[in-house]
Amino acid sequence: MLSKSILKSSVNLFCCLFVLLPITKSNGQNTTYNQFWSEIQFNQTISKKWSTEIDFGAAYSSTESSSNLFENTIQRSIRGWGHYYFSPRWKFSSFLAYYNNKDVPEIGQFESPEWRFALQGIYYFHKTGYTLSTRARTEFRYMKNQDDDYENVIRYRQQIKYLQPLNSKALREGVVYAVASDEIYLKSGTKVTGESFFDRNRFNIGAGYLFTDNIQIELTYANEYLPRNSGNQFTNALSLNLRFNNLMRNIKKRILENIHKDSDDE
Secondary structure, eight states: OHHHHHHHHHHHHHHHHHHHGGGOOOSSOOEEEEEEEEEEEEEEEOSSSEEEEEEEEEEEEOOSSOOOTTSEEEEEEEEEEEEEEOSSSEEEEEEEEEEEEESOTTTOSSEEEEEEEEEEEEEEEEETTEEEEEEEEEEEEEEEOTTSOEEEEEEEEEEEEEEEESSSSSOOTTOEEEEEEEEEEEEOOBTTTBSOSEEEEEEEEEEEEEEETTEEEEEEEEEEEEOOTTOOEEEEEEEEEEEEESHHHHHHHHHHHHHHHHHHHO
8 A cells, every 4th residue: 555655646746747847938948958977886785774875976068059968077976875775665865965066057157066965765666577666855955156155955856767677587697677767856946056946857768787796887868858947958868877886895805715716726
């Protein structure tokens, strides 16, 4: 009953917003940007219930005068996570991050450093052959506007995600998987991010591959719709994500195995 209620609420929220989106008015010209997003994640298991994670990200964008998606480096970031696995279906997380924003199309042509804190919960619907999940995240953003003043921005994100292994029933070494998601963003109105309550809708689709149980790569296409009073913005982005689980622990283990092997050979 709980899982059905959560899924129903998420679907209803998406449906309501998709009904409202077509009637969003714009007084300006629509603009489309091409972007490339990259992120490297390092996960470390602490216990059966806890893990930590650190992410390094970078984003590049075209401009109104150039379609080159690497024309500007618009963002660099670092995030530190804590994850708590409450049950096989529930995962709770929190992160603290620093974002170096510069010439971000949706913000403006100025530098806007940002500190971000977030609380997140994911509920998994584990099915035979695929996984469906819904994620809720609340972000507290502290960022500089064009007047060099810092503003507080609160943003809520709701995502539905589908993941399916293609050559196996489970994710493991050598498995290719397909992934698709859709996410809505709602925010408080501020000078630096605009006054609109609906921030954006992001649709992702792509695939991933597990080189080993601890090394994974994912490549997706993302389409974003950002309604703004000055003109709606559309973003087409190529997203590359590389994940390492227990990297230092595995390197240490491999070194010790080689030392023991050399000792036995002697």
